[in-house]
Amino acid sequence: MALLRTENVDYVYGAGTPFVQTALAQISFSLEKNEFAGMVGATGSGKSTLIKLLNGLLRPKNGRVFFQEQDIWKKGYDLQALRFSVGLSFQYPEHQIFSDTVREDIAYGLKNQGISEDLWDEKIREAIEIVGLDESYLSKSPFRLSGGEIRRVALAGTMVVKPQVLVLDEPTAGLDPIGRKMVYHALKRFQKESESTILVVSHSMDDVAEYADSLIVMDHGKIVDKGTPAQIFANTANLEKTGLAVPEVTRLLKKIKTAGFSVQDTIYTMEDAKNELLKLLKGEVKDE
Amino acid sequence: MNDVIIGQYIPENSRIHRLDPRTKILLTFVWILTIILTNKLLNFGLIILFLLLIIQLAKIPGKSVWNSVRPILPIILFTSFFNLIYTKGSVIGSFYFLEVTQEGIRISVFLTLRILLIVTGCSLLTFTTSLTAITDGLESLLSPLKKWGVKVNDISMMITIAIRFIPVLSEEINKIKEAQMARGASFESKKFLGKIRGILPILVPLIYSAFRRAYELTTAIECRCYNHEIERTKMNRLGYQKGDIGAFGIFIFLFVGIVVSRFI
């Protein structure tokens, strides 16, 4: 049973104005419990629109969205409750921060959920710890933090209500390599500790290849490919048609292979690439 | 909420689009004056017909016009309601302690019509005139003031930026609102205090982002060596055509007609 799924959803912006724009057409996909999924696609392919359908911020023109096999647009369905189960973190989530202290900002979700204040402290401490910051940050002003830190504070603000599905739009946009690593570590940890499902939207192949169990490829409002990273990256031509590229390490190994060395070219994480290259080097040394 | 397009230029090739921007700016003022001076229901009817004709000529979809007046409807309802119950005169009906008078109805109907017509007229200017054209027009119209040391270039630049950022900010509001709703915020609180408190999570990030944009824009402008003291040349020089003379003729006829009919 899928935890969250869409069935043939369409979405159109500006219907009835001169600016009509079909953003999504016939999208069907599902997320399983405890899955770490990645969604890739060129800018404008409809990724951000699609994720807003998942927690009922946008209503599809056609098609249906199911959470735990319940149609979320059925009469009487509690959309506000859904938003605590399907947490959504927008691109540049720090732009939505409005409180004087980090603590207050993280507490916003708890307040909206109506959780008694006695329980806040523990939940907030847990959340800030998962994103790799310590308690001293709680009393700081969020506007004084570095880019990577404030991003993780915003992330903690979404994680604090323990959503069963956590959806993130370009969570590492504008961050340096260390900041990116910290964000993905926090996501992995959150997934493990609260057995959540995670969907990360990104256009960095290297990032999703490293962390995702499954990938969805979007192009011009449609899903053009689905599968494990290995399956997706095996078909380079298909991927490049949508304006994307395979991860850097995969490209490197493919080049080494075309140069006549026997290496596996379906590798897409740094760790596997390192092992494969070491094998190659050691093998060559032995041959001499 | 997703399709707020106030201040948005709708490219088309219509007679109205082709008018000189100076004509359209000046006629917008004539339009406002005409409407303020209109005081007969019949004349309002004629003016509405005239406006519909212009909308038709400009090939602007009705939905866009509706979207431009929709945000101010609450204000209109609010003011007309108070005009309706606070105007003294010959009573024609009452609920509890509220009295509705003939004068009250007249004033609130006229007020509603005036606001609607003025707003629609002004949005027609922005629907049919690109921002560059509006700026060029303003600059040209204000240029006599240069003699007295008024920085006309700066003023027109500021006005352009302000107009340009209306859709940007309304999009921003939408984005922030969605982000807070994703964190479980509900903006449907009935209580007044709840409403005020609900505004802060939108207002603070909005102001913050407006400043961030302002700084980015300043840097961008400086990087391009913008300097108001340098006279810039224009790619498209403005020039009045036959259509402009016709438009002036029609609007002045309308204006004079309305003024004269006040005395009949």
Ligand SMILES: Nc1ncnc2c1ncn2[C@@H]1O[C@H](COP(=O)(O)OP(=O)(O)O)[C@@H](O)[C@H]1O
């Ligand atoms: N608020 C909006 N109004 C009108 N069109 C939009 C809006 N948001 C996105 N679009 C359009 O919908 C399409 C998909 O956009 P989006 O979902 O943001 O793609 P992505 O996140 O993959 O870059 C694009 O063509 C974009 O121009």
Ligand SMILES: [Mg+2]
């Ligand atoms: Mg996007």
